[in-house]
Amino acid sequence: MSAFERDRPTRRLPIIGFLLLIVAIGFVGGAYYLAPRFERSSPQIKLPDSDVLGLAPVEIAIGDAGAGLKSVAATLSVGGSEHTLISEQYAQPVSEKKFSFALSSKLAGLKEGPAVLRVSARDASLWNFFRGNETVIQKNLTIDLTPPTVELIADDRYVNFGGVGAIVYKASADTAASGVRIGDYFFPGFKGQIKDQPDYFVALFAHPYNVPANVKAVLVATDKAGNSRQLPLVYELKNVKYKKSTIPVSESFFQNKVAPLLQDSAARQGAPKDVFVAVNKKLRAENESRIVAITSKATPSILWKGAFSQLSNSKVEANFADQRTYVYNGQPIDTAYHLGYDLSVTKHYPVEAANSGTAVFVGDLGIYGNTVILDHGLGLFTLYGHLSSMDVKVADTVKARQIIGRTGETGLAAGDHLHYGVYLDGVAVLPVEWWDPKWIEDNISPKLSGRSSEAVAESQRSARPRKAATRRR
Numbered sequence: 001m002s003a004f005e006r007d008r009p010t011r012r013l014p015i016i017g018f019l020l021l022i023v024a025i026g027f028v029g030g031a032y033y034l035a036p037r038f039e040r041s042s043p044q045i046k047l048p049d050s051d052v053l054g055l056a057p058v059e060i061a062i063g064d065a066g067a068g069l070k071s072v073a074a075t076l077s078v079g080g081s082e083h084t085l086i087s088e089q090y091a092q093p094v095s096e097k098k099f100s101f102a103l104s105s106k107l108a109g110l111k112e113g114p115a116v117l118r119v120s121a122r123d124a125s126l127w128n129f130f131r132g133n134e135t136v137i138q139k140n141l142t143i144d145l146t147p148p149t150v151e152l153i154a155d156d157r158y159v160n161f162g163g164v165g166a167i168v169y170k171a172s173a174d175t176a177a178s179g180v181r182i183g184d185y186f187f188p189g190f191k192g193q194i195k196d197q198p199d200y201f202v203a204l205f206a207h208p209y210n211v212p213a214n215v216k217a218v219l220v221a222t223d224k225a226g227n228s229r230q231l232p233l234v235y236e237l238k239n240v241k242y243k244k245s246t247i248p249v250s251e252s253f254f255q256n257k258v259a260p261l262l263q264d265s266a267a268r269q270g271a272p273k274d275v276f277v278a279v280n281k282k283l284r285a286e287n288e289s290r291i292v293a294i295t296s297k298a299t300p301s302i303l304w305k306g307a308f309s310q311l312s313n314s315k316v317e318a319n320f321a322d323q324r325t326y327v328y329n330g331q332p333i334d335t336a337y338h339l340g341y342d343l344s345v346t347k348h349y350p351v352e353a354a355n356s357g358t359a360v361f362v363g364d365l366g367i368y369g370n371t372v373i374l375d376h377g378l379g380l381f382t383l384y385g386h387l388s389s390m391d392v393k394v395a396d397t398v399k400a401r402q403i404i405g406r407t408g409e410t411g412l413a414a415g416d417h418l419h420y421g422v423y424l425d426g427v428a429v430l431p432v433e434w435w436d437p438k439w440i441e442d443n444i445s446p447k448l449s450g451r452s453s454e455a456v457a458e459s460q461r462s463a464r465p466r467k468a469a470t471r472r473r
């Protein structure tokens, strides 16, 4: 009996041990399973950067990298009353939520003035006695619903299709960005360019050759809150006749000029049409987007003076925006717009800078071969392509008519010539206007003098009374 009684605890021991083991496994397993659900990382909240809210959409991003979001809320307190902007609960945890809404759609009778934006988010973690981690952010803001005011001081009555117009305007002090928008293009305005009128802006804008005539330019001014004011620009668009031409592609041009422009030797072995399209479409598009990037970085001051000069003694071989159809073995194989003038004199003729400026690109540019791009300020650039040699470096200051290189036939060029292009804020524009001293005098110079359109018209009337009188009769 005594032995039996003594035996009982020893027999129970393995059972207790086994049970303890089960509990231990349960703990480890449970901890392993539950640990992520007890995570202690709080939700992340991203508020708008601006401290001014307006009519532009308000963007709030909320995320939780751990257990996921359980609920989010946002309120806006204005003038003592609190408005709910967001209030959401999630049955299934959400890792990220993005909100974008117009304040006006959330708040009827929204008032301007100081406001407090409060955003809170709670995650689905079991930490904090199952309540989860919470993040609360408060930001003091100003609600501004009034767009800037703009006043047109001088406008352009006539703009050539594919050419440039210039305006002078005044914008209220709250303006953060302003300029001319047409279609998908934007041409910024620049302040402080006009003597004695530090508040005036000058903007050069184009009616690009590829924007339909019925699309009109608007002057736009936007403030920090994203409120924007638009003023339609009224001008007569003058039709410019653009040519259509056919360019035969010879076997030797194909072998010596087209194919070698492809980097990939396998691509060079392709069918002639494919090789031509790879150069004339794909490489051309790459080169153009590089030019757009270079000529979109405007210097906010005028670096040029007076009319631009055409390469001396040169003959015009091809015009701006000619639509070219390329023909190979009697078959049309591709089309492209020619975005400049082709000028020829003699072989390796010295190339003069069309005006004063700064060299911003010197090097190989695919179909344009050896190329120099000069920055003339206010978004205006000139491009010189197919050069045999280049005599400037990037960042060099260049004087008007300074020799910057020599003509050649590098890139996609048949014969020695200069490809000359003018770009405004990334858009190829009619070069011929800038060669015309009268066009500069009538359209650009008066704007830079800060005189109003009326004052300019008045002075033109009094300077040429006879002419005006004859015309009136």
Ligand SMILES: [Zn+2]
Pocket: 318, 338, 340, 341, 342, 418, 419, 420
């Ligand atoms: Zn050309």
